[in-house]
Each structure stands twice: as structure tokens, then as C-alpha cells.
Amino acid sequence: MQPSSCEIPVTLSSAPLISVLAQLSAPDTEMEAVFASLHRWLDEQLHAPHFLVLDGPSLSYRGSPLSAAQLMSDQGLIAHLFKGDTTLVLNQADLVARQLSKQVQLLPPKPHAWIGCPWRDPDGHRGALIVFSTDKHRYDDDASRLLQQVADLVRQALQSRQAQSQLLALKQQQKRVEHQLAQQEKLLSVQHRVTQLSRQLLPLNELCSQFHQLMGQLLPCRNFYVALLQQEAGQLEFPYMVDQFQRSQAKTRPLARGLTEYLIEKGAPLVLNAAQRRYLAETGAAEELGQVARSWMGAPLVIDDEVIGAVVVQDYQQQNLYGDEEMQMLSYLAAHIANIIIIQQAHRSLSETQQALEGAVDERTRALQHEIAERRRIESQLRHDNLHDHLTGLPNRALLLERLDQLFAQRRRNPGFNYALIYLDLDRFKMVNDSLGHLTGDSLLMQVSARLKRCLRGSDTVARLGGDEFAVLLDSLHEPQDAMNTAKRIHKMLSQPFLINNEEIYSGGSIGIAYCDNAYDNPQEILRDADVAMYQSKAKGGRQPVVFSSTMREAAQKRLRLETELARAIEQDQFEIHYQPVWRLDNEHLVGFEALVRWQHPRKGLQLPGKFIEVMEETRQILELDRLVLQKACHQFAKWHEKYPRMARLSVSVNLSSEWFSRQNSLDVINSILRESGLTPEALRLEITERSLLGQHEQASVVLKQIRRLGVRLAMDDFGTGYSSLNYLHRLPLDIVKIDRSFTSQVHTEQRARDVVLAIVHLANALNMKVNAEGIDDIRQIEVLREMGCHFGQGFQLGHPIPAVDVPNYIAGKNTKH
Structure with missing residues (x-):
């Protein structure tokens, strides 16, 4: 318990102590000197050769020759004191006992008597007053009470000091805020005035003079100038300049390596101190012309992303006058000056234009009737052109x-x-x-x-x-x-x-x-x-x-439905491949199959190509169908070659439409399918018709040669039915010529048909090509074709098209349903 006021020793009312506490309470006094005075007073009162003040976790005053490390050891007396909240009085016997019990560790020189008075504020802040003696001395209860009372007074004085310090800081912060608000108000006032002036159609030098005066309210700018770049003339123009060292300023000067030119080249605001300007001069980037300034700041004048000049302020006496805030204000002013220049240029241009228009109005008036007449003629012609065919002149x-x-x-x-x-x-x-x-x-x-x-x-x-x-x-x-x-x-x-x-x-x-x-x-x-x-x-x-007639409309609607169904058939993969065998006629060996597409209609069942191929060609759906058939056939034969060794020598023929020669990536598609399926190119035969080459034989020839270089064999289907069969035959890289069924069907009954077929066989042999006769439906046709030297044949007599699942059994010689 702290003693009541009546128990406080008389010494607490001594003038030195009251003075010390008063000084300690003042926020502007030096605490080290105040605590030194308190130390001297305590030494007089209770023998305190060593005196410590702790305010928080560190020493606030050390009146002892001992080092801070010795005093603040984790196992020292101060740490031991802070484990409790009461005054601790330790004389020689107590110190020895606590050292032996390892409660504390005493470092030399060891104290002989020691008093510590701790405190803890409501906010958890801790402190203590400590006195000790290393000579033979003993502290009694009076000394303890005195130090405890002094500690309370010191704590109160420190709290008062802290409160006054906080109050003083708040007042200073308030002054700063008031100053900032005043500056902000002044800044807004200046900006408002700048904006108002910018709207007035005054001469540029007069506006710049007023801008200069306004800027003087915000920053030191006794020396102020505006420079405009005249690149073609190779000079700078100064529409406004105030400089204390240049009483009679020139309106222009030649372009040089000055700081203004450096600023214009960089195109960004710059604040250059003396060191930076020396560096620019040493590196040759820029140099100061005329009197050397101690503070320099400039902002570019920019119009449509092009730097046309600069606004500069400088001071010859003081250093480091300008910073970011000053740069922002100068940049703000530069933007307004640039806008004024734009407006004045526009007014000059408008005035010149107006004069030119006034000079040309008579001439324009005379020409107006002619222009109106010409415009009407052009409009009439445009309307005619928009409504008529340009080639024939007929209505469109x-x-x-x-x-x-x-x-x-x-x-x-x-x-x-x-x-x-x-x-x-x-x-x-x-x-x-x-x-x-x-x-x-x-x-x-x-x-x-x-x-x-x-x-x-x-x-x-x-x-x-x-x-x-x-x-x-x-x-x-x-x-x-x-x-x-x-x-x-x-x-x-x-x-x-x-x-x-x-x-x-x-x-x-x-x-x-x-x-x-x-x-x-x-x-x-x-x-x-x-x-x-x-x-x-x-x-x-x-x-x-x-x-x-109405029946035609129904047919057209039926055709539209068919086109829609075919699009859905491709999307849902309703097409399947049947394979018709191709035989060698001289030794009756099977050499391959032709892939023939069938449409498995969900309602009508299996549909032959005659039901849908023509429509798909007209709608260009045939491209996707050809790709689908080629992909399925190649994958199927690649699997058969791997699974059935006897089929490894058999090839597959796939028909391609004329659209393949107009698509840009036809070669890439074929190559990609071969690579993905694993089918060797030699096992693939691609069949084209003469009709597909009509009008594009040059392009077709290029594409076919590229396909042939892959190793794929090429065949011309329906040969003899086109307009220029012979013309195509010797110019294309073909391997096989397929005789159209219209000739094959009559070869055993009509001499004319036999002559045509024989001519085709001789021509193919001369061009090192093989001949395949399709549409063989009679055994007599086989004998005639074999005698003529026809190499291959296919038709119902030699084998009907069969589904893929039946091909292995067909190869094995087993019966099929076809």
C-alpha cells in the first residue's frame, strides 16, 4: 500500500524534488538532465550511488558505470523485479540467497544493497526506479517507502509528460492540416483562375504574364519563361520571359543543347538539381546556357502527343526549391498553355479560312449551279448503276x-x-x-x-x-x-x-x-x-x-428437307462403306476393293448414292462426305492389313469429287488421314472423273502430282464419257484408266464398243497405264476383255458391294449374303 499524504516524509516537499518533477512533466525538457538532478537528490536522501530509470522495455536513464548488457540481463535483478509488481528491497544476505537459489545471476561488480520500485500503467506500460550500492550499505523500510513514493511521483510526471506531448502533437498536426487546407484552398483558387484566364481570347504573352503572377502564389518563380519549338526555322521562340539576369530578352535563339531543348526531347516534366545538371553537362546530354540556376524545373507543352515547347521556372539563389507538388502545378499550367495555343491556332486558321471563303464565295456561287447539275447527273448514274447490270446494261x-x-x-x-x-x-x-x-x-x-x-x-x-x-x-x-x-x-x-x-x-x-x-x-x-x-x-x-405448279413447290420443299437430312447425316455419322471387289482378269486374283458409300437413313433404310450424291455436290457437302469415306476406308484397311496377313497385298480405291481440286488443303487432308490410320500410301487408290477436271485441269494436274509423290496411286473413273479424254490422259500422272460401264455392257455384243475399249487398252499400254473395266455383269464380257488385254475388272458378275463386316469372310472364300 502507498502511504497517505500525512505519512509522506518531509523530504518529498523539498524544492529540488518539486522542481525535478515539474521539469519531468514538461514535454520539452531534456530527460537525461532531469533524471541526473533526481539522481543527485536521491543520493543525498538515501545513499544512491547507482540509479536507473526504466520507462518501457529499455533504460531511460543509467546513472551507473555498469554496461546496459550487465544491467538488462535476462537473469539479472531487473528481469527478476519485473516478475512481480511490488517494491523489492535486497540487502547483502538477500542477494546472496537469491543467487545461490539461482533466482538471479549477479555480474561483477556485484551490488551490496538494492531497491527496485516497479509500476504498471492501466494500458500495460511498465516502468521502474532502481537504486543500488556496491559498497557496504543497507537499505531499510524508510528508504523503500521513500523510493516507492518518488517512483509514484515520477510515474505520474511521465504520464503527464506523455499526455502533454500527445496534446502538443495534436496541436501541431492541426496546424499542419490547417496549413494544408489553406494551401489547398489557394491551389484551387489559382487553378480556377488559370481555367478562367484560359477561356479569354487574350494575347499569349499577356496570358502568360497573369499565369506567372498566379504561380508566384504557390511556388518561388521569380524567373519564368515559355519557349516554343520552331523546328523548321531551327530555333526557339520565347513569347514570354521574365529573368532577373536578362533585362532585355531576345524573342528567339537558335536551337542548342540547352536544358530547354533537353526537356522538349524527353517530353516529360523534369526537376533538375545541381548535381543532375552537372552530370548532363559532363555527359554532353545538355548544358546550361547563360546564368547558372541553383533550382530548375520545367514541363513540356504537348499538342496531339507532339511536344511543341516548354514552361520553365528557375531560381539563382536557393537550392532544392522544387519537388513533386510544384512539378504537378507547373504541368497543370503547361496543359492549359498548350490548350490556349491550340485555340489560338484554331482561331487563326478559322480567320484565314473565313477570308479565303469570302474571297472564293463569288467563284463558288458561279460554280454552284454546275455542281448541282453534275451531282444530279452522278446521282442518276449511281441509281442507274445500282439498279442495272454493269455488263449488259439490263435491269438487275x-x-x-x-x-x-x-x-x-x-x-x-x-x-x-x-x-x-x-x-x-x-x-x-x-x-x-x-x-x-x-x-x-x-x-x-x-x-x-x-x-x-x-x-x-x-x-x-x-x-x-x-x-x-x-x-x-x-x-x-x-x-x-x-x-x-x-x-x-x-x-x-x-x-x-x-x-x-x-x-x-x-x-x-x-x-x-x-x-x-x-x-x-x-x-x-x-x-x-x-x-x-x-x-x-x-x-x-x-x-x-x-x-x-404446286407439285414443284412440294418437290422443292422435299429437296430442302433432303439437304437438311444430309447435313444431319454427316453430323450423326449415318454413312457407311460397302466394298466391291476388283479382280485381275488374266489370273483371276483379287487385287483390291472399291469403297462405295451408302446412307443408312433412320427411316428409309439403306440409300444408294444416286439418291443423294448430286444434292451433296450442289450444296458442297460432298467435301465432308469424301473426307469421311476416305478416313473410314483407310482406317478399316489398315486394321485388316494388320489383322489378316492375306489382305496385306490388297488395295482400296476411293472416289474424290471435283471439289477436292478447289480446296486449299486437299493434300494435307490426305496426308493426315494416311498418317493417322497407319495405311501405307501404296495401298490407296484415289479415283477422279473426267467431269471433275473440266475447267480446272491445270490446277488438278498440280494437285494430282503432289498426291502421286506421296506414293498414292491415281485412277481416272468413267473414262470415255468426257469431252476431252485424250487431252487429259497424257498430261496427268495416272496409274489406272477405268472404262465406263456404258462401253463394258456392250463389249460382247457391239463391235463399236469393242473398238473403243481396244483403243483405250492400246492407249493405256502406250502411256504405261493399267486398264480396269467396271460394270461387268456378264461372263462373256470377261472373256472379251481378257482377250483384249484388259488388266482389271469389277461388276456384279465378279462380286457385289458388301458391308465391311463381310469382307474377311469374302476373302476366306466363305458364303456371304451378297
């Missing part, structure tokens, strides 16, 4: 639809008004284009256009829809037969030869007719139906025009 699809719209409206007003649409597609136009060239094809289209015009009345419309397709719109029909009569005239006209470059060219055409019907909702529908009728005419050989 857009104009045809406009006129159909007009007829639709007229029929709604007058139900007795009749019209019809004729859709025309030229026959053999692609062959003309591919064989004789596009110029000849264009000439043919122009002659067709001229003949169509002669076949029609003045009120009728003939349009070119694109490519070799035309449409004829017949209005005000009295009888439906009028449209058929016109179509027949057109058909007869197209059957006549066309004379182009002194050569007669026959074309012909397929024609469809659609009559007006109240069921039509828009022109596209009647155009669609006329197109459907035209395709019906083409399917019948184009011999006569065909009138659209």
Missing part, C-alpha cells in the same frame, strides 16, 4: 423486284390485271467460260441480252440476275398462253448459234414460268417459283419451257 435483281412490287400493287387495285415471270438459265455457259475464256463468256451474255430485248414488247422487262441467269417480266397479259408463246420464242432464239470471234457457239437455255397469283405475299416468292420451274426444265434437258 433489285430493279426487277421494284417492278414486281409495282405489279403486285396494281393487281391489288385491279384483280383482272395479269402478269407472268420467265426465269432463264443458259445451258453450257460454264463450259464456254472455262474452255474459251471469260471474255468470250461476256460476249455471249451481251448477245443473249440483245436477242432477249428483240423478243419482247416495249412494256416488258428483261433483267440479268447474275451469272448466266436472266428474268423476263411480262405485264398486261390477256391470256396465260401469251407467256408460254414468249418463252418458246426465247427458247428458239437461244437455240440459234451465236457468232463470237468468227466462231459459232451453241448455248440454248432452260426456262421456267410463274404466273401471278393472289397467294403470293411478296415478289421474292414468285421469283423463287419461277426459279423452281426453270430447274425442272433443266432436269428435263431444257427441251421446252416449264410452268410452275
